[in-house]
Amino acid sequence: MHIVITGGAGFLGQRLLARLLERGELDGQAIRRLTLIDQVEPQVPTATDVEIVPLAMDITAPRALDALLAERPTVIYHLAAVVSSAAEGDLDLGMRVNFDATRALLEGCRHHALAETRLIMASSVAAYGGDLPDILDDMTALQPQNSYGTQKAMCELLINDYGRRGLVDGRVLRLPTITIRPGRPNAAASSFASSILREPLNGEEATCPVPTDLALFVMSPGRVIEALIHGAEVPRTDWAPFRAFMLPGITVTVAEMLEALGEVAGEEAVSRVRHEPDEAITAIVSNWPARFDTAKARRLGFEGDRNLREIIEAFIRERS
């Protein structure tokens, strides 16, 4: 089969590539070809028996994906996106990349009659907002309070409708906050969710800008990648009536994160976290939902992390 990954140079795109190559197959079919698309040419490994094609391409360009869709890929992972702060800072950019490019991709699939192609998109917990209940479930409204979440929610609706009409096999997974992301702290409000574990594990100092009783809904990068794989393997009919839902993250407080850090890496690691409350960050993240009943995802066989210890141990294993 031929798999396309948009956003193939990104964090999840690169990890998904590695995992697909490791597996060699998806849904019981050998992977013959992998096309990775990104603004910058994605890095790809050299020697393997899979044909890997990296493409530098702006997916917002007119008919950008047309030649590729004409080759009738079996699975498309649509991961290209501008993140939350960029979409908030530039409405046009966010609409173009996060919404219009998704619509163009759907139209491309329709035009090339790719009714059987599995189109898998990553949505986000940022699509939730408004007067949320304590525990969200599969029927909780998406009332986003940011443009990124708005664009993701609009894509969900459109992918669901194209899927319902049989124009493509559309599938959307809403991702929890991902921890532990490798790399450096960044400007994202959620940066601390990785930072307060990653930096101490690397022997460095970290800053915790939120109260320790703050709860988050998290998933490890490894589990997210497994969910993307599983998302291509669940039968099409199981996705109806609405082809988007939340993945089974786990609810953890910052205190529990630090406790697990201590268990795995000792109290010295925990002492590397300085507590410097930041009201702006706290105000943003305390509106994020932290408790979900993810019944649909579980019914369809998606699996979350078992606990924080497992998340931390996986990070240490993968780092080495």
Add this chain to the structure above:
Amino acid sequence: MHIVITGGAGFLGQRLLARLLERGELDGQAIRRLTLIDQVEPQVPTATDVEIVPLAMDITAPRALDALLAERPTVIYHLAAVVSSAAEGDLDLGMRVNFDATRALLEGCRHHALAETRLIMASSVAAYGGDLPDILDDMTALQPQNSYGTQKAMCELLINDYGRRGLVDGRVLRLPTITIRPGRPNAAASSFASSILREPLNGEEATCPVPTDLALFVMSPGRVIEALIHGAEVPRTDWAPFRAFMLPGITVTVAEMLEALGEVAGEEAVSRVRHEPDEAITAIVSNWPARFDTAKARRLGFEGDRNLREIIEAFIRERS
């Protein structure tokens, strides 16, 4: 003030025009000008002290509304739409009229810096779908099972986001099933909801295609128009955090509709309704939600009909 009505030749557009002229003011300001836009030139009354401008115009044409927006209208009622069956039959048409034209209108407001202009759109109960709870509320997800509902839900998200960003004063009202619509039965699955009352009241026969225990969520045309008026008068800040919600319809069964018909017009009227179960229609309408807790609409002062009797009596009064 200058009020624009898109879809001004339509059922609600014409009634809204009549009501606005009757009132002469909106939100305490005298109405000086009314612009009605539709594919076909809207009918407008001749003599009055308000300047009424009917415009024949396709709102999907590029920059269709540009000249009008340059005049900085105070309130825009965006009622132009292709209905459910047309949007289902022609995806491109539905996307163009129901979604792209709304987006263009939002962009036009942004371009002309109409941050204070109230943009009021009519959404629909058709935006609901999926595994709905018995009683829906303001946090029930929109998981539409038709393209019309999908397009309306996408407009809600976009209007909310432009409103949140302060680019326009965006407001969306989700309308219940409207009964009693004047006119003739049509191809809509909901046609019977008006037909089984209207035809007997007019001394004609009607067909009821659904079981009498079927429940519907309904609102009279008069109350819908009052809601559109009130929608321009509620303070802007009251609409946050999500600028779209369901109007307070009332839940009625077909049996209750026929009972009220008997009370107002006698048993002879009821006997004009023939019961001819239609499985196709029953299948469609039994998925429509019938019970809502419309807390937000009620908190903002929107009012529903008191009962079926009132709905029927209003129809008789307006007919004469």
